Amino acid sequence: MTLHWPNRVYGELGPETDGLRLRVGQNQNMGGFPIGIVFIDGVRYPYMPGNVCNGWTYDFPVRLAAVPELQVTELFAADDSIAERVIDTCLGLQREGVRAISSGCGFFGNFQREVRDALDIPVALSSLVQIPWIEQVVRSDESIGVLTASSPDITSKLLEGCGIAHPERLVIRGLQEAPEFSAIIEGRGEFDNGEVRRELVAAATALVAESSAPIGAILLECSDMPPYASAVQSATGLPVFDFITLIRWLESSVCQTPYRGFH
Structure with missing residues (x-):
């Protein structure tokens, strides 16, 4: 088999691989x-x-x-x-x-x-590409909560592109109007870290409380949310997936x- 890229040659390097001929890609x-x-x-x-x-x-x-x-x-x-x-x-x-x-x-x-x-x-x-897998590990009568930086921009194109075939199982809540979290998408250059944490926890607990179906897991869509994943999990008692789990x-x-x- 011809490998297009040297980075497809897998294996940990050590004494047992001394006979391996190594190469690098152009540039x-x-x-x-x-x-x-x-x-x-x-x-x-x-x-x-x-x-x-x-x-x-x-x-x-x-x-x-x-x-x-x-x-x-x-x-x-x-x-x-x-x-x-x-x-x-x-x-x-x-x-x-x-x-x-x-x-x-x-x-x-x-x-x-x-x-x-x-x-x-x-x-x-x-992080949304994890949704099809999460669907298989929670009960079929459970929904998946999604916290996002901007709920209006969670479009069918985005969901389909990430392989999500059952968007009806998602309960989506955006933080685009949260006073401190919005500093991220607006690029204001600073925020109150403790307040951002409280905003995410409040959004997660409200999502769970207000959902008509039980929530089986939470996905944090935004790459700025993983610092608060532990706090979200502690507050909701649910499995939490994010960019770092991916x-x-x-x-x-x-x-x-x-x-x-x-x-």
Whole structure:
């Protein structure tokens, strides 16, 4: 089998692989980044530990790349004119040797299919791609709560692009009007971290309380929400999925290591 990219050659390097002939791709001048992350160029706010774009979030290396001149408004609006820029940025990460790609905003899912089909490595641009799997692990009479940065922009195009066939199972609540959380999508450059946490917890508990169907799990759509996932889980008592559960899943699939021990 011919491998298109050297980063498809898997396996942990150690003494047992001394006989392996290594190679790199054309224009590749770095290595050791299993996960690549594309993010919005035109944003300005604090990146807390737990945020997709904060290096302290991970116990493995990640490679970040901004999509040039990309603005929040055009990404949320699924402007088709930006698809080529998103693809080019992801191709750049692929050339640099990353093994899988995610993103720093759930609305990159508007271009999930186009990017996936343009690359030779796994691509999961939105936390929403976890929804079909979550549907299989909660009861069939349960709904899935979704907290999002902007509920009006959760469109059928976005959901279909992320493989969601049963949107009727989703209970969606947006934080676009929350006084502190809105600082993120408005790029105000600062926010009260404790208040953002309280806003997310309040939104999650209200979603659960007001849903006509029982909620089996919560998905945090936005890449800025994982810092508060633990607080949301403590308040609701539910499984919580987010961008970091997605990225850890991706990393584990492309960086398998041998099990060691004694019997």
